[in-house]
Amino acid sequence: MKTSSDLHNHYRLLLGLLPPWVVTNVDLKVDQRLVEIAVQWPVDHEVECPECQRSCSIKDQREERRWRHLDTMQFQTIIKSRIPRSECPDHGVKTIAVPWAGPNSRFTLLFERFAIDMMIAAKSIKAAAGLLGLSWDQVHHIQARAVERGLLRRKLDDVKHVGIDEKSFLKGHKYASLMVDIDGARILDVVQDRTLEAAEQLWQKLPEEVRGGIDAVAMDMWDAFITSTKKHAPQADIVHDKFHISKYLNEAVDKVRRAEHKWFMKDGDETLKGAKYLFLKNPENMSDLERDRFKSLRMDNLKAGRAWSIKETFSEFWTYSYQASAEKFFQRWYWWATHSRLKPMIDVAKLMKRHLDNILTYLRHQITNAMMEGFNSKIQSIKANARGYRNFANYRIAILFYCGKLELHPL
Ligand SMILES: [Zn+2]
Structure with a gap:
């Protein structure tokens, strides 16, 4: 017969936690279809300062936090823990990183990974939220973090040909300006409006050394796009395609x-x-x-x-x-x-x-913005899910999520 410490160890392995992390309790709440797994770092064990990795003693433990994990069978599974804070002589008191979740996330990394796959497959936040049993806002936050992660990892050294174009947004009431990487067939960024300020903002989304390496820019005969390109990528040829x-x-x-x-x-x-x-x-x-x-x-x-x-x-x-x-x-x-x-x-x-x-x-x-048309159906479906996209920042995140070819998953 299995003892409860065997069971706890089993869960620790399932969660991929290395010692000294221990599972101290597994609470099955059948009526709520819930499994709660309590995870703890032993208080007498030293921790690493997240800044300098030096071993330090524990200052204290933060209040209990909960993370949604992948379901166990059809039971919603929650990890709960009080995260210790390190006391480093150089860096002071810091909350240590936990291996199962990113900072400030209410979900485990495995759950986020699953939710991202769900959003990709379901093609909308609303549908993914329904399948995951989460609210629109919760799924949107996972999406936003995925895009943030993807933008940090994105490589831009090969970008030689870009296209700038406008799209109407929110049933044609507003405009957005987009920049695409023509060779990489991906949307690089999107800003609100199609004014000169907007076009300049769009250029500034690219690091200066990337702007300086661009050979040619495909665009409409639109002054804001022409002027901003001459200013931010003066070496590039403008191509009215x-x-x-x-x-x-x-x-x-x-x-x-x-x-x-x-x-x-x-x-x-x-x-x-x-x-x-x-x-x-x-x-x-x-x-x-x-x-x-x-x-x-x-x-x-x-x-x-x-x-x-x-x-x-x-x-x-x-x-x-x-x-x-x-x-x-x-x-x-x-x-x-x-x-x-x-x-x-x-x-x-x-x-x-x-x-x-x-x-x-x-x-x-020989470059054109015709590939922009390829994104139209995706952008249309983002617009069709407009509930949360009244806010331009959310619209941008969704566009980059679906059309940015980013590496979205947590490692
Ligand atoms: Zn330190």
């Missing part, structure tokens, strides 16, 4: 189409009715039916058709390897676009000409 330029060109085509459709509809002409998606679609991806309809629009006679051709033709720009050839192509294209008598196309062509130097850099670096 394919992805953003296509967005501008598509929007311009759409403006032309909408205006023309409105004009037609005054006379009840439904030529362009429901044609929006055709003008946005790559012809290679059209079904036969769509392609026939698109051809039958007699594109040459339509303003929307001319706008569309201007947009489509520009895609050739991205195929050049030599800057001089690309520039020559741009001049021809620019002349055509600005003589189209289509105001949205003229506007976007002029905007592009103003930023041409930083569009040509694409040919050298």
